[in-house]
Amino acid sequence: MTLMPIFWEWAEFALRWLHVITAIAWIGSSFYFIALDLGLRPSSDRRQGVSGEEWQVHGGGFYFIQKYMVAPARMPSDLIWFKWESYSTWLTGFALMAVVYYMGAELFLIDPNVMEMGRWTAIAISVASLAFGWIVYNTICKLMLGKDDTWLMVILYVILVAMAWGYTQVFSGRAAFLHLGAFTATVMSANVFFIIIPNQKVVVEDLKAGRTPDPKYGKIAKQRSTHNNYLTLPVIFMMLSNHYPLAFAAKYNWIIAALVFLMGVTIRHFFNTMHKRGGMLWWTWGLTVGLFLAVMWLSTAGIYMQDEGEDEAALGPMAQRFASAAGFEEVHDIVTTNCSMCHATEPYWEGMASPPKGVRLETTQEVATLAKEIWLQAGVTHAMPPAGSYMALDDESRAAIRRWYEAGLEG
Template identity: 60%
Template sequence: MDDFAIFWEWASFAIRWLHVVTAIAWIGSSFYFIALDLGLVQRPGLPKGVYGEEWQVHGGGFYHIQKYLVAPEHLPEHLTWFKWESYTTWMSGFAMLAVLYYAGADLYLVDRNVLDVPSYVAILISLASLGLGWILYDQLCKSPLGKNATALMLVLYVILVAMAWGYTQLFTGRAAFIHLGAFTATIMTANVFFIIIPNQKKVVADLKAGKTPPAYLGAQAKQRSTHNNYLTLPVIFLMLSNHYPLAFATEFNWVIASLVFLMGVLIRHYFNTRHARKGNPHWTWLLTAILFIIIMWLSTVPQVLTGERKLSSAEERFLASAHFPAVRDTILGRCSMCHTQEPFYEGVHHAPKNVLLDNDNEIAAHAREIYLQAGRSHAMPPGNVSGITDEERRLIVTWFEEAR
């Protein structure tokens, strides 16, 4: 039994669970505070230094919230800092990147038909892109361009489009989308770690020392917080995209990713406008729907033939295994009625998740999924509709564990 593969799968599950939980906490607090900030009302008689207030009701109680632009005259002993949600989300996300894409680089990160490099080179490219991306973004924000919010956002969008295209020229489509999400998420968490929290700490320190904090500290933190707000929804899409090959495994995947950023901005603009009580811009949903229809169309455009894909060393081992002929017969007989270009199982019109198992190379490319879904577990076929036997499942397990 390949205990390591099973352990690795459960480790991946645990890290993914942690990532989702912390991401919910971060996104929830981020969206709440943006909505709260936009909904503040200025009324006569507010205490000195209070910019605005908001009355809210939740869970059977009423909440009276006031915001000080700088700070009250006397700071309370205890302040709640919202930072670990962001840090833990990034750390767990990076752990997932390492477990899935770095450890499995030969299958999930490197596409020999795109860029034929050793796994360690691809990993170094990945790490460098995340670090350099933050440095470029940070310098742009601190440059004179950073004083013009609209111009800065346009330049940043061009950079994101360029990164979307660039990642598809380096990695597999699945890895390209994940890396674009990681690239953006790194910027978001770095904003919290390097700018927002340090600036807030400087303000608190100055106030405790009886000094007046520089105004730029708050403005700088506000700018980065706004960027994070508009980047959140595209990051969620990109992180979920690895379940949908029609998004990442098509010829125009980089264009799809670029349009997703526009969709995210439009949706956030709608909610931000509503929360600020500045109207109800329904047109944002119409434009979002149009962009999504364009994405659907782009995903169905026939790919340009680029020649036969090169096999990885792992795939070659799976094909060379003495058990492969029997496994192939099992897969073709039990799985390929759905997982083929033209499924012939009733009610199935497209291969689920765009996974094709109708030829040797595709079976080898999806060996790990076959092992986990149909060998070690009974997840596939759903409800065992094709009647795969226990003996056939054991054969799949033996084939994978001996050849990997």
């Protein structure tokens, strides 16, 4: 059995779980502190520097929490920093994107029907776009410092919509959604690394030196933290969007992405207002439902159609190897007979509106391009076709898929 592809599958497995674990830790601490900050009440004893306090109960114990604005009179002897949750989330996420989308650029990143480009060109665009996002966002925040934060959020939303459109003009629909999530997550993590933590360190150094900290550093950090809070839910959807081809493979996928961001904002605003004891803004849920219905309608307005021609020149270098490898014709027949009922532009399986994960296996180009996935899902494992279906493969068919894939690697 070919060991290197198996190694990278397990590397992806490990990175994905690390990314999920660290993201949960970051989101949990972020949501908790925003809710805590919004729910603080004025200090009962009016201690110097204490701007708010709150009693909480959890796990059988009571907690009394106080917030100082700008800082306590002296430096605490034991201070806990919340930063590695953010850094680890971004580092594992970028590593995962490199393993899945950069190493598998021909399969997941590049779509010739959208734009033909080489692997390294696509990777360069990907990396440059992430850096571009932070530079533009940070510049706008600095230019609008002290001004109406609502207008700042509107401007940032316009930028996100523009990036959603731009990504769908360059990458595959699946990669476009993932990159929009990575674009936003990069801004969020960079907020922590370049703004929030450095500003907190300035305050700490002032305390150590016996100086009175400038309150502007706390205000700037709080602004960026609030931005992160409102961006969290859309980012989660984008990172999980590969499960929803009706979103990323739809004709108007960039509009769907834009509406998903609004849905995340309306839901967070409901809970933030509730934590602030500002009442229950039920209209936000009505608006969210309306946005979701719009997404549903847009998803059926058109699915990307693959060109019917099967020009071998359109195949990438790796796909060409698998298309010419020994056993391809046999595997092509196996796949189109047993897999295309579901993995088709218009699935024949009753009740299925779109191909699972947007994967189509109807043409020579599609089968050759998706060689690794076919080998993993139906050759090495019995994940596909689903167990118990009348399309189930016998052992000889799975062995044929393995022989063909290994021949393609050697070729």
